[in-house]
Amino acid sequence: MKKITINPVTRVEGHMRVEVFLDEDGSVKDAHTSTVEFRGYEKFCVGRRVEEMPRIVSTICGTCPVSHHLASAKAGDAVYGVEDEIPLTAYKLRELMHMGQIIHSHLIHFYVLAAPDLVLGPDAAPATRNILGLVDAVGVDFVKEVIRARATGQELVAATGAKRLHQSTAVPGGITAVLSEEKRRELLEKVKSDVLPFMEKSIQLAQELLFDKYADLIDTFGVVETSHMGLVNNGYLDLYHGIVRVMKPDGEIYEFEARDYQNEIAEIVHNFSSMKSQYLKRMGSPEKGIYRVNALPRINVCDEINTERANELLKEFRNKFGRPTQQTLLYHYCRLIEVMHAAEKAVEILEDKETITSTKNRIKLEKTPSEGVGVIEAPRGTLFHHYKTDENGIVREANIIVATSQNQLAWNEGVKQVAKQFIKPGEEISQGVLNRIEMIIRAYDPCNSCATHTLPGKMPLELVIYDSNGEVVETLRRNI
């Protein structure tokens, strides 16, 4: 394939670019996405005090700062050798913060990014296929409920993290926030009244849309055979803490401790994108080791969910679609199962009054700091932070594997499938192909901010098609 020349004018738009390559007879040979942002967090974290890291790395992403904040604090716990000694209160406050983030992040994705497509249909005009169009379709009252439920998630975050974004409280050895009894009761009420019942409605809506309206699409669209990764705790879905479990396409399972991630995951570099890709080393190569993260994989890898309603939903889902399910569009549904779980979990945590309002939230750090890995299930998938420090706790090396990029190989496969299906020699290329590509990429809820360690969760999309000489034959644009 020839070296492509990129038109600088189109570069200027901040799009996630999809590049499609044709061979001599005009059929699709290859396709992938490309991002351009790069900030270099891993390097400039070197020299920083490890206890400051949670408040530095949260700015990797404004969409899921809590994930980075907490993964970083967990890495800090490990650096000081106290990962198993965190006071229960601190553990629960952190977990509550995380549940808040899952609630608001997943709901935003479902209602602002996914639902407009599903409710209005992928062929509705882009100008109406957005949240405003959704307001017209489902009514203002329903949207108000969405806003309230999401706001409750944000309140859980604020109550435990001080700030809604770029939290200030998690530290190696615990957390500095204290939850008052008054606040506890208020939050508990809100989750019970504004989130749980609303989730029942959401599930119903999603079932109608996904299971009925788009049933055909689900089985044919963007389906790729990959492994799946997610954290489990005794086999249960656990978004905050656990062992990393991988399920191969044939359903076989293996597990590893996060601290061994280096032996299990490798990253490859692409010349066409600032985003690296990851694969499973055990499988031998990037082609065989392709895996996915985020909601669908988490639902696939866990045996059960330890909250009641979410577990029912899991069973129902599994009966219908099997395990593992590879249908990419089902990510949307799995997110809602997780929100249900997060809300139930939040209630469970908040009901334990004694623990959650205690002020025993930090422990003394007495061991010499050295090295540690922190892992968490960010809304978009498994997130690893790994720091090596000197004996004073100054970071000497940092390695961060973010959620989004771990799906890159898989969505590229999906994009290639669609391109092959819709771009044929001699036929005119329609906007329809963009709709399809858009839906695939969106299912993964990629976050450029994280993946390139920049830019917003909402990605305008640009499709560039190159002929076999590397000349641009066509450019199509669409803002996701």
Place this chain on the structure above:
Amino acid sequence: MSEEFEPNIVGFACNWCTYAGADLAGLSRFEYPPTVKLIRVMCSGRVDPSFILEAFARGADGVFIGGCHVPADCHYQRGNFKAWRRIEILKKVLEQLGIESERLRLEWVSASEGQKFSEVIAEFTETLKKLGPSKIKGGVEID
């Protein structure tokens, strides 16, 4: 190369001691290199850390601060001590930013120490000659 290099020093001298000391050095014809541009301040404690950074940013190869002897000579009681504390921290900041901390020098020089003043400046000039020009070439834009 380095023989020809004449360092550019910005000096902040406290009115009561060091500035007077410098005057005395001039009157008594103690030779010292013409490398230093002296700015009179009322007290070393009045040298805001940003003055020092700004001097470097504008291209100074070295910054000198002269104050009254500790513990008791400062006319504002603790100005010299405050300056000392700030300068110790600033040195760490400079090092981290790739600027050798030797380029920042604090000395106690009294009104009667004209000779000390000239010696200090001569020595500082030597140090800076060895270090060569500051890495902030031509200064940075300041608005």
Place this chain on the structure above:
Amino acid sequence: MTKPKVAIVALGVCSGCEVTIVDTDEALLDILNAIDLCHLQIATDFKYEDIPKELDVAIISGNIRNEENKHIAKMLEERAKIIVANGSCACFGGIPGLGNLWRNENLMDYAYFDSPTTENPDKVLPDAEVITLTERVYALSEVIRVDYMIPGCPPQPQTFVEVITALLEGREPELPNFNLCEQCERKRNAKKMPTIRRWTEGVDDDGETCLLEQGFLCYGPATRAGCGAICVNEGNAPCIGCYGPTDQVVDQGAKMIGAIGAMADVAAQEGEADDPEEFAKKFVDPVGWLYRFTLPSSLIKEKREDQ
């Protein structure tokens, strides 16, 4: 009356500043009603080419990290009557500005060659057309004219609302021009700081006394008030200075060094402080703390390397 044409644009960001705009809740609706919104990256489907040639206000978040950021900033400068820098990345460079402590090659070599999980035997790098980093990170105001600033990482909703509402009402925005300590609920007694302690020892924090007085670094004395000292008051955590300095201060780090020096001296007068060298030695990674949000717009701006 025609509504002012407003564009909200993100450059080198984490997108937190945009999320915060959404978090202004009801106030957002009032603002949206009063303006003609031409571009908002994360919530609607407009494109850069839809940005009108003449704008009344451009609200820009993010720093300048690559050529694309720079290009868009310059385009907006030409088109907009009023430019508002939204958030500390735009105002001062922000946390990614710490990238200025390294050279671009260092940042990229680590990510693409040297990180422990990277497998790259053929030394593949993203093409030069893909990653077009500017020489260093710049704050927006270093590259284009900035008329108003909304500081914060991210700005708290009240700060955003005040600046935007003022502009819509045709008055000067009023940001507090005093230090954060004045909004802090902690007790300040002698204003003395005997030593510097790491926040890893924060388990000793009594929860009531000024953090600096207990030896923990807190940016209150050199940070603009406006957030309500939220980290200290709500989170029992030190302020790290995300609102930047008050109006007259040129260099936030320098201002804080001044404050620390003065407080340490008060302790020293009572024979309670470490000597100046010892004290400074305990200030670990001063640049990473003092210039967490402002390195690109500070006096020195970046680490100096031998040429």
